[in-house]
Amino acid sequence: MKAAFPEITEIRYEGASSKNPLAFKHYNAEEIIAGKTMRDHLRFAVVYWHTFRGTGSDPFGAGTMQRPWDDGTNSVKNAQNRVHAAFEFIQKLGAPYYCWHDRDVAPEGKTLAETNKNFDAVAKVLQAEQKRTGIKLLWGTANAFSNPRYMHGAGTSCNADVFAYAAAQIKKAMEVTHELGGEGYTFWGGREGYMTLLNTDMKRELDHLAKLLHLAVDYKKQIGFKGQFYIEPKPKEPTKHQYDSDSAACLNFLREYDLLPHFKLNIETNHATLAGHTMQHELEVAGAAGALGSIDANTGDELLGWDTDQFPTNIYLTTYTMLSILKYGGLTTGGVNFDAKVRRESFEPVDLFHAHIGGMDAFARGLKIAVAIRKDGRLAEFVKARYASWDSGIGAKIESGKTSLRELETYILKKGEAAANNSGRQEFLENLINEFI
Ligand code: XLS
Ligand code: NI
């Protein structure tokens, strides 16, 4: 088979002084930092959908992408050929993982049976390419939002047959994920929400969504799939309101329906922005609940206000992201998955390399900076000292649940006034972070 990227050889680490655009300046896979290789800390993944299926079309115009290996048809043969191009790319880039939706990798047929057959035919090539290259599947997912049947949602559709269809599709996507040794499986509720409450029975829809996830948990056990389940929060787009709107809403839903032991969150930067939060906020909410699983690494444009899925290059963003990830013990089953697409104007194959190299280098720098900040210790010490009043005396008593309103009243009446407050020192801390950037 003809090479898809004939002019490009393996991307190597050349160090910070390199001027070669097709080399890593900071990501050195083998380098050990804080006890692990950078490869194991970051667990980079390439997405199949944007990188190999993105056409560059937008609501105002047709596709622009030059993808010489793709014949533009919806055939199984073309889908199989595309797998070779994809693995050539991922291997040259040196990313250890990739992710897909079922419908990214194989075309839909006229019936579910035909669709599943197509999927199997392509999965065979995926399996062979994984074996040849050592590249692994970070997670799989089902696209239960593109086909018109999902116009009212999948698990939350008002049409019970559509729920059944989605269930069948998810069953198959889980099986293929399992066959390919996937380390996880993600649920992003593409249309699990509403456009208007006038026609929506919200309680019933949420009950149904929980049912679907319970059925998936049951089936996971039946087939012996040991991968981690993730929910990916997003507040809107395509619907006006998605039920998995942010980390807090997802955690509440999972707890309410006894699903929390089976799921972690896959947090996406651009989705945090759409929810009116920072990425760090979303990671902290998930981390505090022991549910920080994986991240979809991208960034949005705050002036545009939609899910622009740009590659992350902002060092503050990657630093804060890595600070939270390291704080909660690092990535174990999850990874740094580039759910990002090149701009419509960046239409040449080489742009895919520029984009991923930039994202990987930005995360490598974020990792190194976060490790240095943690090693320095002043930030953590400051936070610890800020809460010192809880370590003994009345604070310790409150924390351990050994007090009452009556006792607290007596305590304050005796003291007359609370102890003086200390400065929050935000500016000092911002300067401290800048020392490392
Ligand atoms: C869309 C989501 C989607 C998920 C996978 O906004 O980010 O790409 O990551 O279904
Ligand atoms: Ni995503």
Ligand code: NI
């Ligand atoms: Ni997204």
